[in-house]
Amino acid sequence: MRYLSRAMLSLAIAGLFSTVATAQDVKERNQKDFSEFMDRSGNRYRTAMGTPGPEYWQNETDYKIKANLDDENHKISGELTLTYTNNSPQDLDFIWMHLEQNRFKEDSRGTLTTPVQGNRYNGDIDGGYTITNLEAKVKRSSSSKHIIDDTRMQVFFDKPVPANGGKATISMDFEYKIPVDGMDRMGRLDVEDGIIYALAQWFPRAAVLDDIEGWNIEPYLGAGEFYLDYGDYDFEITAPASHIVVASGELQNPRRVLSSKVRERMDKAAKSDSTVYLIKPSEVNDMSLRAAQEGTLTWHFKMENTRDVSFASSKAFIWDAAKIDLPSGKKAMAQSVYPKESDGQDAWSRSTEYSKASVEHYSEKWYEYPYPVAVNVAADIGGMEYPGLNFCSWKSAGESLWGVTDHEFGHNWFPMIVGSNERRYAWMDEGFNTFINHYSTKAFNNGEYPANLDKTRNMNGWFTSKEREGIDTYPDATNLRNLGMTAYYKPAIGLVLLREYILGEERFDNAFISYINAWAYKHPQPADFFNHMESVAGENLSWFFKKWFYGTGNIDISIDGVRQYQGNYVITLSNEGEIPMPVKLHITYSDNSSEEVMLPVEIWQRGNSWNYLHRTDKQIKKVEQDPDKILPDVNSGNDSWPSTFYKD
The missing domain is CATH 3.30.2010.30 (Zincin-like)
Incomplete structure (x- = not known):
């Protein structure tokens, strides 16, 4: 610690008891808002810089499938061979597989947790897998032992699959009835010229084993989507x-x-x-x-x-x-x-x-x-x-067809290329995708269709609702009335704020592109995203990630007053909300000239109020915060001075 002289100490004590208001009065400290909120330390698998570590691993799943589409009985039957490569550092006595077609059974967990009035994720209840001829091989050993529980199947090996590159093959025959109503993910549609079969989750798929959760074996209930390993697929479809x-x-x-x-x-x-x-x-x-x-x-x-x-x-x-x-x-x-x-x-x-x-x-x-x-x-x-x-x-048709087409193709980047866990963290694919959709829509055909995130304050009704939930709410447990905001719009708005208000386009794009490149065809976790954005952008963003992605608080920056001070002006600000934010001020002078000033977020690290000394020889006529209305500030009445909400 630097030595504090007696003279400096006397000045400091005098300052504490001074009755003269200065341009940087503070009331209380808010360091807790700026501290880490989750374990984001690195290890050999995932670094504190948000990149895969030197010993990062993930398993590989290669499939060969031959399937038959029976359009008279609306059935799929098939033969599957999975070559499973165990790149983990431990031998495996078994693997888990997903049987999502078992969701379409009367006694499935998904059926039994569907509200009486139904929802988007309704599904048929007369389906489900028939699995036969299952064989799991490791070298010369063979086993047929397996346990099916709802939408999961545990497949056992006679001898463990060796760590660090050992291989196993699992083969089986499967059959099921194709649902009409496949929970808005797959199914069949009758039209005048025939039936359209939309086939997804159409074969048994290996679950992910990772270094964070171990086996990711959450049941398929409906709202939660998917988390899968990468591999090569060779498949044949026999159809009429x-x-x-x-x-x-x-x-x-x-x-x-x-x-x-x-x-x-x-x-x-x-x-x-x-x-x-x-x-x-x-x-x-x-x-x-x-x-x-x-x-x-x-x-x-x-x-x-x-x-x-x-x-x-x-x-x-x-x-x-x-x-x-x-x-x-x-x-x-x-x-x-x-x-x-x-x-x-x-x-x-x-x-x-x-x-x-x-x-x-x-x-x-x-x-x-x-x-x-x-x-x-x-x-x-x-x-x-x-x-x-x-x-x-x-x-x-029209705008709605553009919107859904662009959104679904955007998912090829999140989560198909950047392979996040959709079942746990819907915001890492839906939110990131909604964010990139915003810019794609603005670019398409010179703005033929309106972009959804241009007017974030239109969503303030949700931001102030007592029924709102956090982005981190588990997707299957989220109130469906909130899912559009928690999974899609709020995380997307968060990225817009980072790009257009907090970091700027160049710093954000450098970091976001770097994140995509670092985690392409891999499995990032939330902490990896947070760490990577901070490392590449060169900014401590804990205050933002903590409050925006892991809370239900809101933004409300207030301009409380403007007064002359020693030939200049003091602009008094307060943070009336729960989320700190840099403050962009648009200052208009009596001669109708103007300028913009950006105050750093650290002003709120020192308390919930701040006096900004603005040096000018002009007369201030008006001050407005967030002039471009990028922030979803929940109270527009205190955004400017003078106003009917003026306080002094």
Whole structure:
């Protein structure tokens, strides 16, 4: 500690008893608001800089699947082989797998926790898996022992899977009835020309073992989404020959399943910036455009380094496509499939245009799209995302179709590339995605559609509601009336505040892009995001992360008064809310000139009031805080001076 002289001590004591107001009066300290609120220390797996540590690990899941779609009985049957690589530092006697189709049973936990009046996550109750011929192998040992409990299955090995790269194979046959109502995530839809099958969570999937929670085995209830490891997928879908099948990943056998005319059109689409029909509206029932007129066809797809795959199948599809240009010079293909009920220039005829624009924007701004296709499927689903493929409402049109298409494709970045745990931390995918959607919408077609986050104060009714919940509320337990805010809008607004008010665009973008690159195809936790943003942006943001992401407090910055002081002005401010925030002041002078001043957040570290000495030889006419109205400040009545709320 620096030595304090007697003279300095005398001055300090005199200052304590001075009755003269100074330009920096303080009342109490708020250090607790600026201190750490969770353990964010580093270790060998995850560093305090918010990057994967030198011994970071995650397991790998590679799948081979052969499935059959029975459109008479509405069933899926299939054979699955999972090659599981144990990169963890411990041997494994068993693994856990998800059986999400068991949610569609009368006695499932999800069914039994659904309110009597129902909600978005209603589902059929006459489904569920039949699992047969299960075999788990480690080298020459084999076991069929397994336990099924609700939407989870524990698979045991006769000998442990060795740590640090040991492998096991788990094979099984599976079958289930495809639900009509798949909880707004998957299901089937009857239209005039056939049935649209939207297939997701369609095979048994390995649960994640990580260094934070161990096995992540929360049951599938409905609102909570998914958390999966990465691997390579090789899958075949056998469907009626009249069907068009689209899927995550690249089609491996186009000559076997597509007619020569459709292949010619696809080649044209691969070079076209505008939408090209593969199956025109007038050709939906033209079986000459199919590779076979009867029986079945087997569609073969592959996808590398992905956490999931999904597909859709129907004989009712209009099909169109266009190329996607990526920053590296690589190309991908945007595709849309939809029934004639969804056709129209104000509706799904623009789907591929929307898809192409969305993917190109995110690729240019944040991280290049890694998949060969981006498929948009019209289904009886409000909006649901999977790697390389979306399900969006067949009734959407215009602004609503742009919004849902852009949102679901944005999910390819969060959580498909940056693989966060959706079931626990919905805000790390929905909120981050809603944030990037804001800028994509502003960029699309010179702002054809309005962006949702431009007027954050329109949401103050929720911010001041007694029923509001925190962002960190567990998704399955969140009141569904709050989920849109806790998972989507509040975290997205938080990122807008960081980018446009707290850090500035350059510092924020550097940090956010760095976060994406550091955690691409990995499993970040909340602390990793917080640590990384602080490290790269060079700012202690604990005061913000703590209050915004882990609380229900609000922002309310007040201008209490302006008075002359020694030829200058003192502007008196107070923090009437629970969240400290830097203060941007717009000062207008009597000659109608103006300037802006940004006061750092540390003024509130010293207390809830602050006197700012503004040096000027001009006469102040008006002072306004947050002039661009970026902050969702819950009380606009004290934002400016003079006002009817003026205090002195």
